Ligand code: NA
């Protein structure tokens with residue numbers, strides 16, 4: 056092989072993110088290149104450093120490719136956060152992935168200095184998972200302490216009158232079991248790995264799988280490395296990351312998420328789907344989070360209002376079934 | 380230049396050479412790891428990674444308990460908790476033949492419950508218990524041997540710095556590791572006390588009985604145990620019961636010990652300064668080794684050595700239990716030369732992925748695995764076994780830090796006597812390792828009850 | 832309260848030793864501050880209020896404190912060594928080896944100072960911040976760079992002292 060790439064990420068080799076997404080994508084790139092590309096995947100931070108350092112590693116060329124969570128480095132991706140906002144993102148990861156691609160050139164590119172994103176994607180969205188509190192209205196969440204997913208996720212929790220708590224992911228099961236926290240704002244996908252079903256009683260989401268915001272991920276390459284690649288190799292990467300792939304990634308994360316909630320349901324947990332009216336009450340209550348984000352980014356000269364509008368429009372346009 | 384095994388051997392030889400010429404272990408690892416990365420992948424890659432690597436390592440949340448527990452141990456020394464513990468234990472045990480040495484062991488165990496370091500435990504309990512052991516004409520070999528061995532309890536009884544570092548490397552839950560260490564730790568206390576009983580049975584003059592305490596002294600000494608029990612109960616009890624995570628728990632521990640020291644009139648600007656300086660020395664030393672180990676890990680990953688070694692062992696067809704025993708033996712041998720923390724940091728990033736492979740992958744369950752337990756359980760079990768054998772290095776010649784510390788306190792007793800005195804305890808430890816190997820439940824039962 | 836570390840030295844060496852010790856104690860004060868934050872967090876948890884951002888302040892504060900400890904470790908020769916192979920050597924030879932170790936420490940500290948300075952600029956340029964309190968991460972790098980500069984100074988002292996002894 057002429058072109059060997061090291062792809063570094065923070066999860067284990069058996070995590071669905073690697074087996075179901077990164078590996079198939081890497082094999083596709085290799086196949087597209089006719090064998091001139093080889094992508095070696097290094098899980099669990101084996102090439103050193105902590106997860107927040109992944110983005111520097113790509114930017115500085117310590118590794119060639121990374122898969123990381125944007126939220127690990129708050130402040131670096133203010134524009135991309137638009138897709139994470141509650142009721143901007145509702146329930147369709149595929150549509151959100153496509154919307155991110157559609158917005159990239161005009162709105163998001165500034166966030167990615169020094170790296171070349173191969174693709175951006177979201178997970179199926181944050182649900183409310185609680186130890187013993189049945190949450191059916193924003194008032195029910197008041198006073199709870201909930202583990203945060205991201206910066207904007209912390210705002211969601213604050214807006215509900217609950218307390219945002221940070222802690223390392225592996226500490227979460229223990230914290231839930233002893234009620235150090237009352238719950239967490241995280242996707243179903245995490246349930247099996249942390250055995251969250253044993254520590255919680257309720258998994259709560261809105262009508263039609265509507266969630267309370269989501270988290271953005273990126274697969275990115277060092278910019279200089281990208282620029283040095285011959286056109287046919289670049290095409291191999293681009294073709295593997297096309298719109299079909301983005302839709303498929305949405306489906307992959309939807310499937311991982313479904314497997315997660317199934318584990319909880321099988322364990323006898325109550326999976327609450329709010330009614331349309333109840334969901335609307337949350338939307339109304341969480342609208343200030345969107346405004347908070349608009350105000351926050353406008354300080355950096357970003358037209359947040361236009362971005363929210365555009366994101367909502369594009370998510371609608373790309374919604375599954377409407378074709379793209 | 381491409382064969383990972385050759386490169387790995389060259390690096391290892393370089394590392395041993397540097398360590399042998401008295402370059403600090405941390406800097407030896409930094410040098411070999413750093414130069415290795417620069418040679419294999421070019422200096423620019425290393426330089427780029429150094430922009431954030433150290434900050435990343437030093438700001439690991441789970442490690443924040445390390446300086447806190449060290450400070451807690453230092454303040455416990457200031458507060459005189461070691462005296463109180465020994466006096467309390469001696470009131471109960473001292474009247475027996477060998478009883479004062481048993482009390483020293485019990486004191487070490489109690490002090491170990493508020494201190495995460497073997498060396499600090501050996502030196503503080505040594506200072507407290509040695510004069511008493513001399514007063515009752517203890518055989519020098521038994522007196523110093525018991526104290527050197529008892530110091531090991533500082534780390535075998537949670538909290539334990541080495542255990543925290545192990546948990547961070549293999550991504551285990553610290554609470555689970557602490558829970559797993561408790562029964563093996565108590566087992567060590569019992570076996571050490573039995574060892575003393577056997578020694579004085581064979582050689583009655585070695586440990587003459589102390590005088591029985593007066594009723595008033597007995598009551599007073601026993602009451603003196605209460606503060607330690609309370610602090611221990613709140614901090615570790617709180618962790619085990621899950622009321623707080625280790626870092627806040629350690630902070631509460633520091634706070635409580637400081638309050639106790641203040642109440643006893645021992646916490647002054649001068650003693651506080653001394654405690655902070657000692658904390659600075661120990662914590663700085665530990666974190667620097669961590670950074671060195673990270674650089675070594677990066678180098679080894681980049682040349683592909685762990686994968687190579689694991690597949691080699693897998694192909695050799697060795698029985699899993701034999702592999703485990705060889706790994707533990709390697710740690711005992713290495714312990715003759717290195718300190719426990721460096722060993723864990725240097726070796727576990729190799730050994731652990733290998734064991735995962737042998738066991739059938741990270742997701743292996745008890746039914747399908749080579750060791751008859753899930754990989755999550757294996758992580759805990761192996762961690763405790765590794766902890767014990769690396770701590771044995773503290774009492775084995777030629778470098779046995781605990782023995783050195785006790786020898787420095789008892790200058791009239793030749794070091795060889797101390798090493799002789801330690802021998803029975805070393806044998807006891809091997810028996811304990813055997814028990815834990817044969818009965819994994821000794822390690823795994825408590826974490827399974829506590830859950831999480 | 833004088834610092835013992837300075838007493839056996841004179842002139843510039845004494846000043847550096849004093850600065851290094853004072854800096855380590857400041858690091859200790861940061862550590863105590865982190866202890867207090869966590870205690871408040873626990874106490875708050877009992878009465879139902881919380882200390883937002885205790886997690887990120889702990890991460891940042893411990894890193895600052897530990898970097899501040901490194902020069903002191905160098906000054907006090909606290910980094911673990913395996914003395915077994917060199918225990919038979921005359922003191923002069925051992926001093927020469929200590930000088931070599933100090934040289935390595937100095938070179939490493941200098942490289943790290945240079946690289947972490949660039950790292951700080953990165954943190955600033957790309958606007959790294961903490962999640963809840965939105966504290967800029969580069970703030971933490973400022974005291975860390977001071978620590979590394981002091982580590983260089985401490986290494987120079989051990990280098991000079993040990994080289995002097997080796998030539999005796
Ligand atoms: Na301990």
Ligand code: NA
Nearest residue numbers: 715772775778
């Ligand atoms: Na040894």
